Amino acid sequence: MSIQDVISLLPLFILTAMAVIVMLAIAFWPNRRASFWLTLSSLILALAALVPAASTVPRHVTDLFVVDKFALFYMGLILAGGLVTTALSRGYMDKYAGNRGEYFLLIMVATLGASLLAISSHFISFFLGTGIVSLSLYTLIAYNPSQRQRIEASLKYLILVGAATAILLFGMALIYATFGSMQFEQISIRAVQPDQNSPFLLIGFGLLIAGISFELALVPFHMWTPDVYQGAPAPVTGFIATVAKAGIFALMLRLFSHASLPVGSPLWNEFAAIAILSMLVGNVAAVIQKSVKRLLAYSSIAHLGYLMVPFLAQGQLSPSAIGFYWVVYFITTLLAFGIVAAFSDPVNELDDSEAYRGMFKQHRWPAVMFGLALLSLMGLPPTGGLVGKVYLFAAGVQGSVWLLVAALVVGSVIGFFYYIRVVILMFSAPPSESTSIGPTGKGTSVVLSILTGILIILGLFPTPLIGMIAKIITNIL
Amino acid sequence: MASIPMQYVLILSAMLFSLGLIGLIARRNIFFTLLSIEIMLNAAGLAFVAAGARWAQADGQVMFMFILTMAAAEVSVGLVLLLRLYQQFKTLDVDAAKDLNG
Amino acid sequence: MSLLFFIAAAIAVVATLLVITELNTVHALLYMIVSLLSVAFIFFLLGAPFIAALEVIIYAGAIMVLFVFVIMMLNLGPQSIDQERQWFNLRSWPGIAILAAILLVELFLALRSGATPANVAQLAPQQVAISLFGPYLLGVELASVLLLAGLVGVYHIGRHLR
Secondary structure: OOHHHHHHOHHHHHHHHHHHHHHHHHHHOOOOOHHHHHHHHHHHHHHHOHHHHHOOOOEEEOOOEEEOHHHHHHHHHHHHHHHHHHHHHHHHHHOOOOOOHHHHHHHHHHHHHHHHHHHEOEHHHHHHHHHHHHHHHHHHHOOOOOOHHHHHHHHHHHHHHHHHHHHHHHHHHHHHHHHOOOEHHHHHHHHOOOOOOOHHHHHHHHHHHHHHHHHHOOOOOOOOHHHHHHHOOHHHHHHHHHHHHHHHHHHHHHHHHHOOOOOOOHHHHHHHHHHHHHHHHHHHHHHOOOEHHHHHHHHHHHHHHHHHHHHHHOOOOHHHHHHHHHHHHHHHHHHHHHHHHHOOOOOOOOOEHHHHOOHHHHOHHHHHHHHHHHHHHHOOOOOHHHHHHHHHHHHHHHOOOHHHHHHHHHHHHHHHHHHHHHHHHHHOOOOOOOOOOOOOOHHHHHHHHHHHHHHHHHHHOOHHHHHHHHHHOOOOO | OOOOOHHHHHHHHHHHHHHHHHHHHHOOEHHHHHHHHHHHHHHHHHHHHHHHHHOOOOHHHHHHHHHHHHHHHHHHHHHHHHHHHHHHHOOOEHHHOOOOOO | OHHHHHHHHHHHHHHHHHHHHOOOHHHHHHHHHHHHHHHHHHHHHOOOHHHHHHHHHHHHHHHHHHHHHHHHHHOOOOHHHHHHHHHOOOOHHHHHHHHHHHHHHHHHHHHHHOOOOOOOOOOOHHHHHHHHHOOOHHHHHHHHHHHHHHHHHHHHHHOOOO
């Protein structure tokens, strides 16, 4: 490994080194806030390290990783997501009676794992990345282990991910058996050779897609996802819904940019069916939810379905549409879960939608922020969600994937109903007894306000970001 | 040593994998669920080693080592969660953990 | 030598079948260990002696022992077997088994038709080691991060357990 390799992987090295330092700090430094500040600064440092890494791009670092602009974009997004989650968790964790050091350590390690996925170009780094993310999440979900809900959610997540990983691995093994290589580019080179018509291939890729869909919580592999999202602490749920999924999605983009996925082929159909089901079932199931976190969970399932539309359309607009929508989705989802977290503590979460009734009267600005986040999820102005959805729609139309575009539209329309219900609840008259759990601290409101600001700016002036993304992501799909 | 066709080993690993999958879905005791996950991971590992042997590469074995690592870590966390579950719910029944279904 | 493979394979399948149908957890674990040992033998036949050793030492030797420890800690007693008998709902099995059987038959047919050259090279531990210290060095480092996450997790969840 040369110096150039180290520089291109600098963010990862920083995170790994800081993980060890945080662990030592937990042991030797009694200050309760120490691990928070260490984690925050290491994520900022890692983000800053993207700049020198960008100067070495594009580059293959051993067989396992490939660092190019696409990878750095998603890595930046993931690191930013980890940073925001950490910032939003501080107030939440301040109310936790036990030790908090491990929480921030694990958030950092999980972010590391997700970044691995963004730069992965080999089955082994794929597997290690998902493994690191999952392992950290098991503990993060169960972070308050004396609460039944947490343990239940974590066990369900463990069983789900364990099965998913096994299915994924078996698919990878079959593909490896066919091609003799685990590297994405090698696989694509060998896939186009004429004698490769092995039946292993279809089953292998089919299983791989099933495994990926488990991890992305797409229908029909979403079975316990709403339970997990409801049972996990709110900031952790936000993390799972954004950072963990972004890593796998980026890897999926890379994998299938190499291995061709012609429209109408069995694998494409498999993906399309999963996407359509996710968009429809995700939205329909959300309508009857009483719990805000479950509602957001189903909404996140539906949004991943929307993101599949440009991926399957494979048009010119697709890469930047996907990139832009990921940015908007990150901001919106982190904002939404951030508000839930701001009003919760590790024992009582502000989950029941009835608890949001009349929130506007008591907490003006948070209610407005949450309302804007929901507007963005609906795809209404003046938020970035509108631009994002239009972009997805355009990408779908360009690829002429009419069935998927129809599902996108139908899903979004169904979506109006449940999002608007929460907004109406917030702005209606408050119940007679005042319920509130007070919002937490200045830091959290600052972060949330910044997120809201960016969301509005993206809604009104999206062009700079779109242009930047289009320049960065030119070589995928 | 005479050769074993790769297909046969893959068929074996597929059989073990499906047995694990059946165990995962059909058993109610969480302990057996964790055990079934181990069976599935082991079966996938077997497939990797067989594939590696067919191509005469060490990669299959390397992947198996990483699978081993992951399986060990995952089962440790799974077992400690199981102990906590028993402490909270007083049972190892998967269906008993129904707090979240809503 | 194919005969050895088939015998080991048969033992592995039967043992695994017994694992998932057994009512007594300790018996199930022991069947699992038998299954793992036969798979280890198959690894040896495939020319992967290092992995065969690892399978025995780590999978059968450490992971299964961990399971046994937990069983002992739980100290469930003989009524657990009766409980398992209650939970063992025979009605749920045929459906799943049929689905799995269909998948298996599909896979079987698919695998039958492929013509793969059946060469088995002896991959000595040296080659695995060279792989691990060479191209997959970062993988080893990341595996250690994986274990760190697992370690911290178990420590945290397991605190004040009793």
